[in-house]
Amino acid sequence: MRKLIAVALLLGALGFAGQGTWLQGKAIVAQWLIAQAWEQQLSSGEQVRPWSWADTWPVAKLTAPDGSISYVLSGVSGQALAFGPGKLDNGVGPGDIGTLLLAGHQDSHFAFMQRLKTGDRLRIQAGNGEEYQYRIDSQRVVDSREERIELQHRRAELRLVTCYPFASLTSGGPMRYVVSASLEPYL
Amino acid sequence: MKRMIGWLLIISSLFGQQTLANAADPDQPQTGLLLMRNGAESEWQAALLLNTDIDVQINGPVAEVRIRQRFTNPGEHFSEGEYVLPMSENAAVHAMTLDIGERHIVGEIHEKAEAKAIYERAKANGQQTGLTEQRRPNLFSTSVANIAAGETISVTLQYTELLIPDANQFSLRLPLTMTPRYTAAQPLEFGEAPAPAVEGRIVQQQWTDAPSHQARLNIYLDGGMELQQIHSPSHPLTANYDGRGYQVELANNTVIMERDFILEWQLPTNAGNQASIFTETVNGEQYAMLMLSPAAREAISQRQPREVILIIDTSGSMQGSRMRQARESLLYAIQRLEPEDRFNVLEFNSDYSELFQEPRQASKANRDTATEWVAQLEASGGTEMLPVIANALGQQGEQGYLRQLIFITDGSVSNEQEVLTLIDRRLDTSRLFTVGIGAAPNNYLLRKAADIGRGQFTSVNDGQGVSAAMNQLFSKLEAPVLTNLRIAMDEGVSAEIWPEKLPDLYADQPLVVAMKLNRLPRSITLYGNQPEPWQQELDVPQAQQHKGVSTLWARSKIESLMDRITQGEPEPIIREAVLEVALRHQLLSRYTSFVAVDKTPVRQAQEPLNSQQIPNLNPIDHQAYPQTSLGLLQIWLLAAMLLMAGLAMLYWQRPRHA
Numbered sequence: 001m002r003k004l005i006a007v008a009l010l011l012g013a014l015g016f017a018g019q020g021t022w023l024q025g026k027a028i029v030a031q032w033l034i035a036q037a038w039e040q041q042l043s044s045g046e047q048v049r050p051w052s053w054a055d056t057w058p059v060a061k062l063t064a065p066d067g068s069i070s071y072v073l074s075g076v077s078g079q080a081l082a083f084g085p086g087k088l089d090n091g092v093g094p095g096d097i098g099t100l101l102l103a104g105h106q107d108s109h110f111a112f113m114q115r116l117k118t119g120d121r122l123r124i125q126a127g128n129g130e131e132y133q134y135r136i137d138s139q140r141v142v143d144s145r146e147e148r149i150e151l152q153h154r155r156a157e158l159r160l161v162t163c164y165p166f167a168s169l170t171s172g173g174p175m176r177y178v179v180s181a182s183l184e185p186y187l
Numbered sequence: 188m189k190r191m192i193g194w195l196l197i198i199s200s201l202f203g204q205q206t207l208a209n210a211a212d213p214d215q216p217q218t219g220l221l222l223m224r225n226g227a228e229s230e231w232q233a234a235l236l237l238n239t240d241i242d243v244q245i246n247g248p249v250a251e252v253r254i255r256q257r258f259t260n261p262g263e264h265f266s267e268g269e270y271v272l273p274m275s276e277n278a279a280v281h282a283m284t285l286d287i288g289e290r291h292i293v294g295e296i297h298e299k300a301e302a303k304a305i306y307e308r309a310k311a312n313g314q315q316t317g318l319t320e321q322r323r324p325n326l327f328s329t330s331v332a333n334i335a336a337g338e339t340i341s342v343t344l345q346y347t348e349l350l351i352p353d354a355n356q357f358s359l360r361l362p363l364t365m366t367p368r369y370t371a372a373q374p375l376e377f378g379e380a381p382a383p384a385v386e387g388r389i390v391q392q393q394w395t396d397a398p399s400h401q402a403r404l405n406i407y408l409d410g411g412m413e414l415q416q417i418h419s420p421s422h423p424l425t426a427n428y429d430g431r432g433y434q435v436e437l438a439n440n441t442v443i444m445e446r447d448f449i450l451e452w453q454l455p456t457n458a459g460n461q462a463s464i465f466t467e468t469v470n471g472e473q474y475a476m477l478m479l480s481p482a483a484r485e486a487i488s489q490r491q492p493r494e495v496i497l498i499i500d501t502s503g504s505m506q507g508s509r510m511r512q513a514r515e516s517l518l519y520a521i522q523r524l525e526p527e528d529r530f531n532v533l534e535f536n537s538d539y540s541e542l543f544q545e546p547r548q549a550s551k552a553n554r555d556t557a558t559e560w561v562a563q564l565e566a567s568g569g570t571e572m573l574p575v576i577a578n579a580l581g582q583q584g585e586q587g588y589l590r591q592l593i594f595i596t597d598g599s600v601s602n603e604q605e606v607l608t609l610i611d612r613r614l615d616t617s618r619l620f621t622v623g624i625g626a627a628p629n630n631y632l633l634r635k636a637a638d639i640g641r642g643q644f645t646s647v648n649d650g651q652g653v654s655a656a657m658n659q660l661f662s663k664l665e666a667p668v669l670t671n672l673r674i675a676m677d678e679g680v681s682a683e684i685w686p687e688k689l690p691d692l693y694a695d696q697p698l699v700v701a702m703k704l705n706r707l708p709r710s711i712t713l714y715g716n717q718p719e720p721w722q723q724e725l726d727v728p729q730a731q732q733h734k735g736v737s738t739l740w741a742r743s744k745i746e747s748l749m750d751r752i753t754q755g756e757p758e759p760i761i762r763e764a765v766l767e768v769a770l771r772h773q774l775l776s777r778y779t780s781f782v783a784v785d786k787t788p789v790r791q792a793q794e795p796l797n798s799q800q801i802p803n804l805n806p807i808d809h810q811a812y813p814q815t816s817l818g819l820l821q822i823w824l825l826a827a828m829l830l831m832a833g834l835a836m837l838y839w840q841r842p843r844h845a
Contacts, residue, residue, distance in 0.1 A: 002839075005833075006836035010830065012825075013827070013830035015826075016825045017823075017826040020822040023819060023822070027817075104815060105815055106815055108819070154562075162815045168816060168820065
């Protein structure tokens with residue numbers, strides 16, 4: 001009887017490990033494919049889908065202060081975010097006046113957000129190859145039930161959004177961690 | 188053993204959490220099940236799926252629309268689902284049917300409370316039943332009870348709508364969702380709970396090929412002639428002419444129910460019939476819809492300077508592209524002012540503020556100040572409409588100026604009735620024009636406010652650009668208006684005409700009246716002022732028989748009756764009058780609902796019934812934060828705990844054998 005329960009428990013453990021590996025693996029492998037699409041896109045100047053059935057495509061390349069790179073996809077649907085951070089369609093593009101808003105998972109692509117501090121530099125490459133640098137000026141926690149996304153139209157801002165708290169047990173919580181950075185004059 | 192049970196408890200509690208993660212995790216469509224619950228305390232259940240087929244037949248200015256909603260229960264228990272269905276504010280809903288497999292049950296119209304009672308009785312009895320009620324003039328709710336596991340039940344609603352052209356341009360809007368409405372702050376009595384939201388739950392679409400909230404549209408447009416520019420600012424489409432009319436083909440059919448569908452078409456400019464009349468004879472009574480387009484009028488009087496008060500909604504629901512559209516509309520309006528005009532700008536959310544203390548001359552300098560002020564407006568906070576409207580209508584206008592208010596908003600409030608009553612009381616000589624913004628605006632409030640404000644309603648949408656719509660609005664603001672309109676017909680024609688009080692007529696706008704009469708007149712004379720006395724005689728052409736005219740007449744009568752509540756008449760009297768018309772003409776109204784009941788019970792009394800509210804989708808241009816967590820930590824933690832528990836169990840066995 002005990003053995004049976006033990007076997008069941010171990011199988012369960014294997015199942016969850018498999019699920020975790022699948023989600024994490026998907027996030028990593030997808031980024032690798034997206035990186036290739038990005039390079040192709042830069043050289044050809046045309047939209048390239050990272051895989052034939054993808055409903056999204058890369059729109060920017062983001063470099064974190066620690067040097068880690070993530071490729072940003074168009075749109076912030078749950079589907080797109082499984083593969084990489086997403087860019088809110090309503091926002092502006094890299095370097096433009098207004099808010100460029102990127103969202104990513106706190107436990108995969110945007111895990112680096114918990115280490116960001118004021119003054120850190122974020123670099124972003126636009127689809128035309130131009131590179132821009134943003135300097136972080138604020139971090140805050142918002143409650144998505146109370147507050148909705150407010151885009152501004154006066155200055156070039158990069159905003160990163162992820163779930164909060166970082167070591168949360170459940171997904172789907174209402175709190176968000178928002179980092180805001182301003183465009184630096186030139187690289 | 189105790190310890191083992193303890194472990195199992197901890198593990199099973201973690202599994203409970205896992206269900207929650209799955210429910211919100213868009214990455215698990217393979218399960219095919221969405222889980223939802225009604226509150227934090229209630230149990231998880233499989234979410235009902237809701238998909239819609241909309242069939243539209245447009246014949247001249249009349250649209251006949253059939254909305255078929257399929258409620259599917261993918262769970263294992265009997266379910267009851269309720270869905271809040273937005274429909275056109277001009278819809279005359281005249282039929283409802285319930286389809287269960289091959290069976291086809293025709294819904295009956297009843298007084299609202301009576302219909303509800305029939306539904307509740309059938310539901311408790313285990314019978315399959317459906318109910319459609321009106322919650323707001325443009326919000327309805329459909330409930331279906333006792334949907335068996337794995338079964339689909341459809342509710343079909345049928346409505347007729349009269350489309351009124353503007354400068355020969357027609358527009359059909361099929362609302363597919365709505366913006367959460369703001370409930371104005373009210374001092375609550377002690378112990379009183381805040382009023383529940385009128386529109387039910389509104390959620391974000393999690394992924395694009397979700398098995399729910401998809402609509403398939405089939406539209407046939409017979410304009411009576413070859414048409415120009417059939418297009419949609421909301422969805423890409425093409426229209427194919429078959430010699431009689433146009434079959435409209437959407438580039439992507441199905442569409443996600445996260446924005447309204449709009450179809451627009453233009454009549455050739457030489458098609459301008461001055462009058463058209465549609466008739467129908469029902470039970471020996473003759474009904475007619477009359478559409479009159481007065482000939483273009485010369486501006487006799489010289490241009491009167493205007494005092495324009497621009498009011499912009501900067502509440503939270505306006506964030507994102509709506510705020511951009513609103514700002515552009517406002518800037519366009521400011522640029523269109525002439526130096527001799529006066530103007531002011533008011534912005535409101537939870538509070539309101541004014542650009543100037545009082546209206547100023549529209550000089551270059553003042554317009555520049557306004558442009559700068561408008562550029563820095565940002566959207567956040569509540570939507571308190573009453574104070575700002577009271578202020579704008581309360582100000583004394585300057586002598587010799589035409590006072591015009593332009594109100595730019597998405598109309599997402601629940602205190603519509605108070606807003607309309609306030610406009611009715613304080614309007615005086617001012618005129619109120621409304622500009623509707625966004626992918627799912629509250630057109631009822633916008634249109635009605637303009638009706639009562641004796642102005643015009645214009646809808647702005649992204650696809651077409653702001654300037655086209657605003658240009659149309661300004662051509663009306665600037666052209667002379669026909670007021671004090673009155674209709675005269677030949678001797679011997681007696682008619683019950685709705686609306687009783689004819690509206691003012693702006694440029695390019697036809698007059699539409701519904702009549703019940705003893706015989707058709709040969710000609711109709713229209714009298715009015717512009718401000719000089721004005722009259723025009725129009726020959727009534729050969730009447731075209733048209734199904735649905737009596738329905739439109741009844742709807743027009745109900746609307747006029749309901750307006751009297753806004754004007755202060757006691758509701759019980761109006762209710763009696765509306766009930767009589769609505770029951771006789773089989774129309775859904777505030778006081779009448781459709782209910783359909785299947786004969787044989789399917790659910791035994793001891794079997795449970797899960798009830799749930801099916802949410803609406805958050806409109807595409809209404810911002811909400813995306814989901815940004817995979818829940819990996821929880822998954823790994825679960826894996827680790829199960830591993831530990833499993834190993835621990837194997838380990839404990841050893842000492843016994845040794």
